[in-house]
Amino acid sequence: MDFDLNDDQRLIKESLGKLLSSRYGDFAKRDSYIKQQDGFDRAVWADYAEAGILALPLPEAHGGFGGGPVETMIVLEEIGAALAIEPYLTAIVLCCGLIVRGGSDAVKADILPKIASGAAIAALAQVERGSRFDLHDVSLAARKDGDHYVLEGEKSVVIGGGVADHFIVTARTSGQRRDLSGITLFLVDAKTPGVSRRAYPTQDGYQAAEISFGQVRVPAAQIIGTLDQGLPLLRRSVDEAIAGLCAEAVGAMAALTEMTIDYLKTRKQFGVAIGSFQALQHRAVDMQVQLEQARSMAIFATLSVDEEDAATRSTAVSAAKVQIGRAARFIGQTATQLHGGIGVTQEYKGGHYFKRLTMIDQMFGDSEHHLRLVAAAGGLLPAA
């Protein structure tokens, strides 16, 4: 039992913390990054590449540093605290995870070095109009045609989809819309004829896109994982991404809680700091309690990601997502209330933590969705 970081991990945390504070320390800069064409600043992405953050979770065989879930947790917590908007979670944790686990040797050799250097960005095209949060609800069709597949359909709310050079697309290669088998993952070059996209900003400063696939021809060699059996691979990588998202939320919640406490100590009304009022102190304490419980579950998710039994792993990650989603909502709403009017303005940083935290609950399934999954799996307690 050990909750400490080792020396290497502490170093990652410190150096990334420094990098982010130079890029995001002045909050006005964030807005200027958001307004750029790509929805973020390529120079920050280049900083990540140079610092080895992009290559961190990649295997050493492909030019990476072989980082595991704890390293990912450290990075995402820092990103959450800084409110950084680069698509690290989706491009690196999620898509690289899928390619490392399911890509052919040729695909890995081709793509991974480009991603590690920052030259290419990948995005997961998974959500559909009717799928809500079910990973297995896939309508976009892929029909075999010789040594190619032909993709036809639409994907929605693809985070980082506006700038992606590659998409990993979930497609139905057999069976019915909600069947667990018959799902295949394809790595699709964004420049392939028939791919069109419409990018837009999201509530929380990211960029997403609606992607349309019209008779898009993809070589069979671009399949990630196994034909028709893409779902377990997808679940594995999404679980890893959820664990990272939980860590990001903890970083954001910790920063927002600290901001709120500072505000209570400095804002004066009735001639005193409003933090002298017990009613407000107790609300701040409730934020702190939620934060610590959330942090515990983010650790639990992180240390469950490599669990061999898929059901145990997914249930643990879902449980964490429930706790994180609820804590995020509570802390976001309470922080906004305790700040008063300033909390609901665009210029104040606190409200942007609130927005990011709110979107985190929606990403990869909200609290209610994951509570249903935990309940259906028979709960969290192993029989005595």
Added chain:
Amino acid sequence: MDLNLTAEEAAFRDEVRAFIARELSPETRAKMILGREIGKKDIVDWQRKLNARGWAVPNWPVEYGGQGWSPMQEYLFQTEIEQAPAPASLPFNTSMVGPVIATFGSAEQKAKFLPATANLDIWWCQGFSEPGAGSDLAGLKTTARREGDVYVVNGQKTWTTMAQYADWIFMLVRTNPQAEKKQQGISFLLIDMKTPGITVRPIQLLDGGHEVNEVFFDEVKVPVENLVGEENRGWDYAKFLLGNERMGIARVGVSRQRLRRVRELAALERVGDETLLDQPWFREKLANTEIELKALEITQLRVVAEARKRGKHGQPDPNSSILKIRGSEIQQATTELMMDVVGPFVAPFPASIDDEDQTNDPPIGPDYAAAAGPTYFNWRKISIYGGSNEIQRNIIAKAILGF
């Protein structure tokens, strides 16, 4: 970063588990599973078995019977006891007065009291709260005036748990009413419950049970050698003692055992052609509490890991107030779930649940139903005692958030 036990820790846990399985009386265990009040005999018998093994007071200094365990070992030991479920050791003996005497008592007091306290030959009760001194404990009014070689004690204590069984009481009394600050005039006294002038009057709680009392003191003469430490320094000893009290407050093992039981029983309760456990609303409610408990368990482990760094004599960790708040709320949530399980059979009110002759017997409805209502009502106390949850919030506000 790692959530696994070391091989030594796992072996220790297995050893404790095997000991409990071997030594705990099946009758005591059955009573605890059914939620029936366990009696003095259950508690004394179990404590003596632990004492024979050397495990009665593992947290005490080693020279008085302590085990010198790591915080992790203490945690594993307590959790195994809780989820067995086996009786908790009497906190007044093992985590309150024992450590105070071992740390601040005279050589004579240590010799006279410590072995008997560990073996439960002496049953202690706690004389702290008064009608006018609850959360504001330092406002206590019971006085002890020095007359030659005795203190003469007058006043009233209340919420005195199991005073009806107690041989001795440890007390906070006011020895200097003129002290500048109210915390400064308080002393820590040990009093034999058989001393003339002491009257114990039961207080019945909402569940009908008799676990707390009022204790009245009318010109009670206490030898001065029963003063612990120095006169007027009692508040310091009380703070030391209350720091110990918060160590095991999360009671993760208790809630875990109860949630397993809820799941087991919900599979027996019929709802139409299905069981209660088949109902999505119930499964989700139960899963929700299990998730809260998992978060608490890991938070507790984080506090345990910190305790290792702080060392045995470090300041109490204010994060234990988080354990108190969430631990009490989750324990209370388990009582609500148990009421959900028994449905209409929560209604029958046993005249007295600590008198087995008067328990509704044969049971009305399933045998597990009898305790659901009483436990629900009784366990509201958990967020009130040991420093109410609002007091815990004050502690966090001050010690962690810096207000």
